[in-house]
Amino acid sequence: MGIKPDLLAFGLDGTLMSSIPDFCLSLDHTAQRFETKGFGESEVAGLVGGGVRKLGQEAFILERLSQLFPEYFDVFMAFYSENHSNQSHLFEGMLETLENFNGGKWQFRAMNTFLSQRKY
Numbered sequence: 645m646g647i648k649p650d651l652l653a654f655g656l657d658g659t660l661m662s663s664i665p666d667f668c669l670s671l672d673h674t675a676q677r678f679e680t681k682g683f684g685e686s687e688v689a690g691l692v693g694g695g696v697r698k699l700g701q702e703a704f705i706l707e708r709l710s711q712l713f714p715e716y717f718d719v720f721m722a723f724y725s726e727n728h729s730n731q732s733h734l735f736e737g738m739l740e741t742l743e744n745f746n747g748g749k750w751q752f753r754a755m756n757t758f759l760s761q762r763k764y
Contacts, residue, residue, distance in 0.1 A: 654752070657692075660738050664689050665731035670724040671703050677719055680704065696721070 657663040664685055672682045683703065691702045700717045742752065 661732050661734045663732040666728050670720055673723045674716055674720040
């Protein structure tokens with residue numbers, strides 16, 4: 645007796661969609677709040693991977709200023725939690741791929757763990 649799966653689960657960020665524009669917006673908001681330099685999307689793209697805390701630490705080079713990281717992180721996450729889908733977008737062809745794959749037989753679920761890590 646074979647297993648007949650009916651559920652596909654995907655990680656949302658970086659798998660189905662690009663969230664770099666909203667990460668950039670949120671990092672820029674945090675940078676402006678703390679009067680530090682802003683970010684370009686290519687710079688943010690190089691920081692993505694490894695989780696939201698790592699993104700914040702690398703963005704603000706806070707290993708040297710670790711006592712400030714909780715404050716930076718809380719500002720970043722508060723803004724991101726309210727602005728996480730303003731500019732993010734599905735990767736080209738992703739919607740069509742999911743629609744073609746579905747055929748009415750699959751349930752889809754997407755997961756985003758960033759918002760569950762809201763507070764430092």
